[in-house]
Amino acid sequence: MRGRLLVVDDEPGVRFALKVVLEDADFEVEQAADGVAALERLDADPSIDLALVDVSMPRLGGLELLDRLSVRQGAPPVIILTARGSERLAVEALKRGAIDYFAKPFDEDELLRVVMRNVVTSRLHGEVSRLRAALSLGRTMVFESQAMARVAQMVERVAGRDVPILITGETGSGKELVARALVAASKRADKPLFTLNCGGLTDELATAELFGHTKGAFSGAIRERPGLFVAADGGTLLLDEVGELSPRVQSALLRVLQEGTVRPVGRDESRSVNVRVLAATHRDLARDPGFREDLYYRLRVVEIRVPPLRERPEDIIPLARHFANRAADRMELGPMRLAPALERTLVAQPWPGNVRQLEHVVHALVALSHEAEIGLDVWALANDSSAPVRPGGTLKARVDHFEAGLLREVLDACGGNRSEAARQLQVSRMTLVSKLKKHGLD
Structure with missing residues (x-):
């Protein structure tokens, strides 16, 4: 053919x-x-x-x-x-x-x-x-699949166009990495990049973070805060999980995008801002009744879909090797390699948490391994939350491993109910969501 x-x-x-x-x-x-x-x-x-x-x-x-x-x-x-x-x-x-x-x-x-x-x-x-895009993204992303090569081509094509871009894909699929690649290849590469995770934010906190406030504008406003639109003036603002914003904050965001001005809470006058907005979401915003249609089209001048890891299994091994080397460097260990049997096991996993989950799993494998080659015995230990971390592991590695195991146990006991899990752990729901994301458990 x-x-x-x-x-x-x-x-x-x-x-x-x-x-x-x-x-x-x-x-x-x-x-x-x-x-x-x-x-x-x-x-x-x-x-x-x-x-x-x-x-x-x-x-x-x-x-x-x-x-x-x-x-x-x-x-x-x-x-x-x-x-x-x-x-x-x-x-x-x-x-x-x-x-x-x-x-x-x-x-x-x-x-x-x-x-x-x-x-x-x-x-x-x-x-x-494809080769040029892969080279330009090599510092940021690791991939061998055609699916990600198409993403790389799209990044190369639109990075220089100073328009809002909506990055869609499942949680943990690498949307933030794509956003950083867009910024690195744009005219604003040497300007500030700020990121706001919109998940779990109250209206008041989201408004303060995005638009800022004056001192004394409301109870607890002990000092003036410029807000991210002002801080990112001339640069880029990434709104991660933008679909989590409430209708009231969506309306305020739409007004900034339409007018190019922002007015901090407590201030009468507005100021002009020149900010490129990138937005990321795991939701289908076009069908989400809680998301404003006019804001959706403002944010989605161009859309880049990041495929989940199960649609690009060719990327699992290069990603796993990359994460193993990086984890070994951070733990000040020698070079680590993955045994062929372990690599086959990794490829066979469904990875519902996508790249982020793979990264945390490999990090745990490195922390648990006593040998330069990580085998299936370490895989078995990593899937046992009570397994001891290798003696040479750092304090952070030990704490992270214990924390991830505890989160899994409590979530399982609560049937996946995050609000109940947060109550039992005596933390806010926002803190729980942040920790789940950190460990690839979201």
Whole structure:
């Protein structure tokens, strides 16, 4: 097979004719009747090498589809199909990102030459882009999978565009690392980056953290606080778990994004701020009735989805080796390696806590191991919360291991009820959530 193509045209006869010609040339061909159907097809199967798109279609035409694809993660290159004499539309399509165009009715030999040339070029560009993106993200992220390579390509494409970006993905999948990679490759790389975890914050605390307050603005405001929008002026603000914000705080956040100004609590005048906002969430905000639709679209100029670890098992071993080396360095130990049997066991795990859970598990394996090679015996110990930490482990490693085991025990006893677990441990729910996240148990 020479490649996978998507033919998008509202005329069934044209789609059929193209399908016959292209399949005879050993291409695999998918079809869509308009731009909306094309987007649905790409959602279901993003591995299309090239799309042939008619310029004039109902619901969503070729030019509009190009606009949608220009900010879409892993979108295929597009050849526009036009009627003869429609050079103006072809030029406009090229301006919007099409890589080539072809006039209908088509000559079969010429069509195949155009398609073959562009499939080869597309694959070469894709490989170069993947390698460049992997290199640029190498300081921040460890991956070998195509799924994360597509994330890297998207980061490279949009990092320099000074627009809000919504990073979605399951808890622990690496959303914050993607955010830091975006900042590192942006025009604001040398400016401040501030992060706020919105989970568990009361309205008052979230408002104070984001927008600031004057001294005496409310009970307990013993000093003036500028707020993160002011502190991040000129730089970037990452709102982690933005879906946890209350409707009242969402409204205030929307106003800042719309007006570019912020007014601290207790102050009459507003001040202008120039902040790029990145937001991260594990929720489907588009379907969340508690999240403002207008704020969602403000934050989601571009969306980057970080796949869970189970969708990219190729990354488990390189990540585990990376975490083992880093943990050994922090504990001032010699080089550590993972036994092949242990690596196979790690790959077989479901990892509901994703990369964060893998990191904490490997950290525990290093802390428990008495040998340079970590084997299945250590894996068994790590899954026993009463297992002793290696004598050479640091105090922090010992405390972390005990704390993680205690949290697991109490949560199990409470049936996963975090509020009850927090009550039994005599800590606030926010503290419990923070500790669960720290140990990859959330």
